[in-house]
Amino acid sequence: xxxxxxxxxxxxxxxxxxxxxxxxxxxxxxxxxxxxxxxxxxxxxxxxxxxxxxxxxxxxxxxxxxxxxxxxxxxxxxxxxxxxxxxxxxxxxxxxxxxxxxxxxxxxxxxxxxxxxxxxxxxxxxxxxxxxxxxxxxxxxxxxxxxxxxxxxxxxxxxxxxxxxxxxxxxxxxxxxxxxxxxxxxxxxxxxxxxxxxxxxxxxxxxxxxxxxxxxxxxxxxxxxxxxxxxxxxxxxxxxxxxxxxxxxxxxxxxxxxxxxxxxx
Amino acid sequence: xxxxxxxxxxxxxxxxxxxxxxxxxxxxxxxxxxxxxxxxxxxxxxxxxxxxxxxxxxxxxxxxxxxxxxxxxxxxxxxxxxxxxxxxxxxxxxxxxxxxxxxxxxxxxxxxxxxxxxxxxxxxxxxxxxxxxxxxxxxxxxxxxxxxxxxxxxxxxxxxxxxxxxxxxxxxxxxxxxxxxxxxxxxxxxxxxxxxxxxxxxxxxxxxxxxxxxxxxxxxxxxxxxxxxxxxxxxxxxxxxxxxxxxxxxxxxxxxxxxxxxxxxxxxxxxxxxxxxxxxxxxxxxxxxxxxxxxxxxxxxxxxxxxxxxxxxxxxxxxxxxxxxxxxxxxxxxxxxx
Amino acid sequence: xxxxxxxxxxxxxxxxxxxxxxxxxxxxxxxxxxxxxxxxxxxxxxxxxxxxxxxxxxxxxxxxxxxxxxxxxxxxxxxxxxxxxxxxxxxxxxxxxxxxxxxxxxxxxxxxxxxxxxxxxxxxxxxxxxxxxxxxxxxxxxxxxxxxxxxxxxxxxxxxxxxxxxxxxxxxxxxxxxxxxxxxxxxxxxxxxxxxxxxxxxxxxxxxxxxxxxxxxxxxxxxxxxxxxxxxxxxxxxxxxxxxxxxxxxxxxxxxxxxxxxxxxxxxxxxxxxxxxxxxxxxxxxxxxxxxxxxxxxxxxxxxxxxxxxxxxxxxxxxxxxxxxxxxxxxxxxxxxxxxxxxxxxxxxxxxxxxx
Numbered sequence: 012x013x014x015x016x017x018x019x020x021x022x023x024x025x026x027x028x029x030x031x032x033x034x035x036x037x038x039x040x041x042x043x044x045x046x047x048x049x050x051x052x053x054x055x056x057x058x059x060x061x062x063x064x065x066x067x068x069x070x071x072x073x074x075x076x077x078x079x080x081x082x083x084x085x086x087x088x089x090x091x092x093x094x095x096x097x098x099x100x101x102x103x104x105x106x107x108x109x110x111x112x113x114x115x116x117x118x119x120x121x122x123x124x125x126x127x128x129x130x131x132x133x134x135x136x137x138x139x140x141x142x143x144x145x146x147x148x149x150x151x152x153x154x155x156x157x158x159x160x161x162x163x164x165x166x167x168x169x170x171x172x173x174x175x176x177x178x179x180x181x182x183x184x185x186x187x188x189x190x191x192x193x194x195x196x197x198x199x200x201x202x203x204x205x206x207x208x209x210x211x212x213x214x215x216x217x218x219x220x221x222x223x224x225x226x227x228x229x230x231x232x233x234x235x236x237x238x239x240x241x242x243x244x245x246x247x248x249x250x251x252x253x254x255x256x257x258x259x260x261x262x263x264x265x266x267x268x269x270x271x272x273x274x275x276x
Numbered sequence: 277x278x279x280x281x282x283x284x285x286x287x288x289x290x291x292x293x294x295x296x297x298x299x300x301x302x303x304x305x306x307x308x309x310x311x312x313x314x315x316x317x318x319x320x321x322x323x324x325x326x327x328x329x330x331x332x333x334x335x336x337x338x339x340x341x342x343x344x345x346x347x348x349x350x351x352x353x354x355x356x357x358x359x360x361x362x363x364x365x366x367x368x369x370x371x372x373x374x375x376x377x378x379x380x381x382x383x384x385x386x387x388x389x390x391x392x393x394x395x396x397x398x399x400x401x402x403x404x405x406x407x408x409x410x411x412x413x414x415x416x417x418x419x420x421x422x423x424x425x426x427x428x429x430x431x432x433x434x435x436x437x438x439x440x441x442x443x444x445x446x447x448x449x450x451x452x453x454x455x456x457x458x459x460x461x462x463x464x465x466x467x468x469x470x471x472x473x474x475x476x477x478x479x480x481x482x483x484x485x486x487x488x489x490x491x492x493x494x495x496x497x498x499x500x501x502x503x504x505x506x507x508x509x510x511x512x513x514x515x516x517x518x519x520x521x522x523x524x525x526x527x528x529x530x531x532x533x534x535x536x537x538x539x540x541x542x543x544x545x546x547x548x549x550x551x552x553x554x555x556x557x558x559x560x561x562x563x564x565x566x567x568x569x570x571x572x573x574x575x576x577x578x579x580x581x582x583x584x585x586x587x588x589x590x591x592x593x594x595x596x597x598x599x600x601x602x603x604x605x606x607x608x609x610x611x612x613x614x
Numbered sequence: 615x616x617x618x619x620x621x622x623x624x625x626x627x628x629x630x631x632x633x634x635x636x637x638x639x640x641x642x643x644x645x646x647x648x649x650x651x652x653x654x655x656x657x658x659x660x661x662x663x664x665x666x667x668x669x670x671x672x673x674x675x676x677x678x679x680x681x682x683x684x685x686x687x688x689x690x691x692x693x694x695x696x697x698x699x700x701x702x703x704x705x706x707x708x709x710x711x712x713x714x715x716x717x718x719x720x721x722x723x724x725x726x727x728x729x730x731x732x733x734x735x736x737x738x739x740x741x742x743x744x745x746x747x748x749x750x751x752x753x754x755x756x757x758x759x760x761x762x763x764x765x766x767x768x769x770x771x772x773x774x775x776x777x778x779x780x781x782x783x784x785x786x787x788x789x790x791x792x793x794x795x796x797x798x799x800x801x802x803x804x805x806x807x808x809x810x811x812x813x814x815x816x817x818x819x820x821x822x823x824x825x826x827x828x829x830x831x832x833x834x835x836x837x838x839x840x841x842x843x844x845x846x847x848x849x850x851x852x853x854x855x856x857x858x859x860x861x862x863x864x865x866x867x868x869x870x871x872x873x874x875x876x877x878x879x880x881x882x883x884x885x886x887x888x889x890x891x892x893x894x895x896x897x898x899x900x901x902x903x904x905x906x907x908x909x910x911x912x913x914x915x916x917x918x919x920x921x922x923x924x925x926x927x928x929x930x931x932x933x934x935x936x937x938x939x940x941x942x943x944x945x946x947x948x949x950x951x952x953x954x955x956x957x958x959x960x961x962x963x964x965x966x967x968x969x970x
Contacts, residue, residue: 079838105840117835119828130828133821134840140849141821187839351750353757406750407690411890411940414883418933426927546879550761553754561751587769594762598743601755605746 030093032057032195032225033078038087040070040077040249047073049249051087057194060217061227062240062257066269070249071229072114075197079111080104092194106135108194112201114229116180118187120173124164127172127183129155131190155190162186162216178209185216196226202235214238237261302449315583321449321462323583324576329468331575332475333537336530337548338555338567339482340523346562347495347519349406350399354413356549357420358524362387362531363540364424367433376438376536383528391524395517417545425542435535437467445469471533478526483564495519554593558600560610569609651804660796666908668800668868671807674904675861677889678897679854682814685894686823687850688830691744693756695885696763697737697855698862699877703767703774704729705783705863706872712782713775722786726863733859734852741851745844760882768874779873783866793867803864807901810857814897817853826850887932891939893948902947907932 033055040048048070055061063071076082078089080101089097096104119127132151133139145152159168162182167175172183181201188196198217202210210232217239220226230236237243243260245253253266260266301320341355365386366379394416402408436442444463486492494515534540534548551574559570574593581589600608655663676698683689709725711717720728740759744752767774785793785802793799817823825846828836833843866872875881884907892903914928943949 081834081838100842101837102840102842105838111838113835113838117832117838119831119835121831122824122827126824127828130821130824130836130841131839133825134836138821139825139841140846142817144816144820187835191840349750351754353753405944408940408944410750410753411886412937414886415933415937415940418883418929419937422927422930422933426930546761550758550879553758553761557751557754557758587771590762590765590769594759594766597758597762601743601746 030090031055032059032092033227034090034093035078036088036090038074038077038084038089040073040082041085046249048077048084051249051251053244053251055195055225055227057092057225058223059225060239060241061225062236062243063227063229063246064233064236064243064260065246065252068248069246071246072199073249074246075111075199075227075229078104078197079109102134108192109197110188110190110193110195111197112184112188112199114199114203116184118172118180118183121171123169123171124175124183125155125159125168128158128186128190131155131187132158135191158186158190161189163212178205181205181209185213189220193224196220196224198226198228198230200229200231202230202232210235233261318460318462319583322464323579325462325464325468327576327579328572329472329537329575330579331572332472333530333533334551334555334575335475335479335568335571336533337527338552338559338571339479339564340526340530341552342556342559342562342564342567343482343495343519343526344523345556348399348409348516350409350413351406352413352523353410353549354394354417354420355527355552356545356547357417357424358387358390358527359531359534359548360424360540360545361390361420362528363435363535363544364428364433364531365528366532366535367435367540370435376435376441379435379532380529383532384525387528387531388521388525391521392517394524395520399520400513400516417549421542421545430542432539432541433535434539435532437536441467441470465537468537471537474533479564479568486564491515491518554597557597557607560607563607563609566607566609570607648808655797655800663800664796664803664868666905666912668803670905670908671803671901672861672865672868672904673885673888673907674901675807675810675864676858676885677892677900677904678810678814679857679861680885680889681894681897681900682854682857683850684889685896686818686826686830687847689744689752689847689850690886691740691756691851691854692753692882692886693737693740693744693760694854694858695882696760696877697733697740697858698865699763699767699872700736701729701733701859701862702866702872702876703780704732705866706780707773709783711780713778713780716773716775717780722788729863730856730859733862734855737855737858738848738852741848741855744851745847757879757882760877761879764874764878764882767877774874777874779871779876780866781871783870783872785867799867803868806860806864810860811897811901814857818897822846822849884932887936889946891936891946893946893951895945896948899946899948906947910935 031054033053035051035053038048038051039046051070051074063074065071073082077084080096080099080103084097087097088095091104091107091109094107096107119130122130129145129152132155133141136151138151156168159165162185164179164182164186167179172180175183181204185198185201188198201217202213205213214235217226217228228236228239237257237260240257243253243255243257244251245260245266247269253260253263255263301317302324337355337359340358341352344350344352344355362383366383369382370376370379398412398416399409402412443466445466447462447464449462484492486496530548531540534544555567555570555574557570558573559568560566573596577592577596578589581592585592651667654667658667676694679697680691680694683691683694705725706713707716708718708720708728709722710719718725740756743759744755747755767779768777770776785799787793791798793802818827825836825841828839828841829843829846836843836846865876869876888903888907889900890903891906892901893899910931911928914931918927918931939946943953945952
């Protein structure tokens with residue numbers, strides 16, 4: 012932290028404009044003797060949409076946890092819009108425009124749908140410590156209402172999340188990640204467990220995101236992943252194993268042998 | 277040990293110097309300047325031994341508490357009541373039969389059986405609801421405290437130690453040197469030393485049982501991951517009952533010990549519950565070596581504190597807890613989990 | 615930072631209607647209870663006013679501060695009575711009491727705010743320690759702190775006057791009213807309790823209150839939304855401490871004394887019992903629990919003697935009653951009440967988070 016504090020604000024600002032949205036250099040994560048990630052280097056430019064593919068246990072979710080700050084990497088650096096955030100706590104990274112969704116929904120079951128989204132909007136605003144109730148025309152509340160509508164949850168907005176259906180919870184999960192004008196989002200298997208109709212809706216939501224908003228998506232459903240992503244990174248056993256355009260990856264014989272033809276859904 | 281020394285050279289040095297100073301204070305005859313500054317060596321040695329033996333008693337109480345907590349995630353706030361019940365049962369048995377050792381067996385069985393009943397009829401029905409279980413233990417402790425007050429009244433009870441354990445023993449530790457060159461040796465109650473020895477033996481036995489036997493491995497696996505334990509087909513309920521009975525039994529035994537070298541009276545339940553809490557917070561929740569270290573630290577700080585700064589002895593104990601919480605919230609000897 | 619450029623809500627008038635008309639329809643029962651409490655001096659003896667209603671409202675406030683932490687924040691703190699006790703003790707030490715050797719005789723308008731400030735700082739520090747661990751550990755740590763404070767004041771004679779404590783503590787005269795007068799003091803308690811109750815209801819729906827409930831439900835996700843979970847938890851302790859501190863000052867004025875017995879472990883646990891028996895899901899539970907406790911405390915003695923038991927068996931009664939509630943209805947009496955209500959009609963409580 013001290014290294015961060017001593018860097019001038021001007022330096023931090025100047026580096027932000029031209030830099031990659033996300034840049035990982037030699038990130039390694041060990042759990043005891045087990046290497047979950049080995050020497051991961053990855054650059055994603057602003058506005059880019061990237062898919063990360065790989066079998067279970069390839070280290071994809073661990074990668075997300077390192078980027079968001081749930082885990083500290085054992086070694087390596089993580090830069091967000093040019094700023095070194097390797098040692099930042101999770102909430103500081105979020106305040107710099109990073110968001111994520113979870114493979115298993117992480118919601119607030121005791122609160123209503125709208126309250127969930129409203130909280131997400133408050134998280135990056137200065138009013139998160141406010142002791143004043145929002146007014147009817149409160150800007151954050153209006154944003155929350157729009158978001159709720161955007162993920163097709165308008166009809167259930169006053170219902171407690173605990174009683175939502177699985178599909179609705181997945182949609183709310185996305186709404187929480189899109190709150191507060193994010194610049195970069197990590198989607199962790201957003202399509203898992205969704206019906207074909209819900210998948211189509213999801214692809215529509217993802218492709219319609221504003222152009223400046225880049226994201227990484229972990230997805231087992233090739234159909235979803237290859238349709239929304241501009242580039243694809245393949246992971247295997249905690250290492251990056253291939254990177255390229257979707258059609259290159261699809262055509263790659265090695266990849267086909269390992270995943271696409273390997274009976275993997 | 278050498279790994280620790282190479283990673284933390286400064287801490288190792290501090291620990292080494294403190295240990296050397298302590299050993300010197302215990303074994304060497306104090307020069308007059310030291311006596312003028314810190315009082316007579318006899319007072320120090322007495323407080324030191326009182327602290328260590330009190331630590332032994334605290335360990336007996338807290339080890340049961342920490343075992344139950346470690347496996348069941350249940351803060352058993354009735355643990356102090358179990359201690360007190362053990363004391364009363366031990367008193368009755370030894371007064372009735374005259375056999376001091378028999379009172380231990382009786383206290384262990386009676387209090388352990390109460391533990392089995394609690395696990396069977398109360399905690400098993402609230403599986404996985406830690407907060408509710410803890411609330412229930414509050415209710416039980418209130419009820420037990422009042423029932424015991426009803427039966428035994430507000431008097432002090434002391435359990436008499438048998439003849440071969442009563443009286444003082446001369447220890448090979450010099451407290452002072454008379455003007456004619458004759459050394460004065462420390463005399464100390466045998467029963468306290470015996471109790472401390474018993475606590476050490478018991479602690480080692482529990483540690484061995486946990487680390488070297490199959491049932492111990494099961495319990496430790498359960499502490500780390502309860503789901504995994506039940507997934508392997510172990511009948512976890514039986515393990516729970518066993519641990520609860522054993523932990524409660526230990527509290528009962530501790531009650532007899534406490535009744536012998538202090539006394540049993542209303543209010544002792546809260547005192548020993550608090551001691552268990554602080555010991556476990558300082559040492560590390562769910563860890564037997566942690567309970568031993570915590571008990572030693574708290575016992576010593578209480579006794580030395582009450583000799584050298586009487587009104588602030590409680591604050592000293594409390595400060596130790598705060599410092600540990602601030603720098604190592606999981607406790608001194610706990611694994612990384614909190 | 616591309617954060618939503620919201621108008622800062624702090625600039626908006628507080629009198630505006632809340633976003634959702636949750637308090638729009640206040641049930642009739644509330645008006646009835648409110649009116650009864652306001653009119654109580656007309657038909658209640660001074661004993662009932664202060665020793666039943668007043669005491670219940672003060673204990674209710676302390677239990678309310680626990681409810682705020684436990685119900686909204688998921689942190690069960692046993693240190694709330696201790697915080698109240700610190701405010702009470704400092705009122706005695708800084709202000710006026712019969713122990714002239716210690717009390718500093720500051721005017722009340724200085725002594726009381728400083729006492730409350732110290733109590734809030736203490737509560738915040740306890741919170742900062744307690745939130746370093748999670749869940750069930752909070753109970754252990756706060757209980758240990760409460761007990762340590764009790765033993766400390768019992769042994770410290772220089773500042774806390776040891777076992778005896780302080781007596782002859784009376785409410786001051788201000789705004790031209792002698793607050794020592796039973797009816798005036800009753801209204802003082804009533805307004806403080808009502809204010810605390812409404813404040814908790816209000817805060818529960820503010821961004822801070824919602825965030826606290828979010829932390830309770832899913833701390834990890836809160837961090838992933840940009841909230842500092844630790845800061846919110848500690849701030850919750852500060853808010854709860856303020857409520858407890860007000861109650862603490864009122865408590866020592868009501869009893870005219872403060873001693874180690876005021877902050878002993880037994881009474882500290884009684885606060886938890888009050889909150890749990892009343893129901894930890896809604897602020898009103900704290901006051902319901904407190905009223906039942908005070909009534910039992912006052913009349914159980916006679917009742918027990920009447921059935922041939924010693925009056926000392928009061929604790930047994932409390933313990934058994936508590937066990938029955940914890941076994942039978944985890945949401946306390948309030949939970950039972952809502953269950954009954956749901957069977958016949960809609961919930962009666964305002965702001966109650968019932969699925970609509």
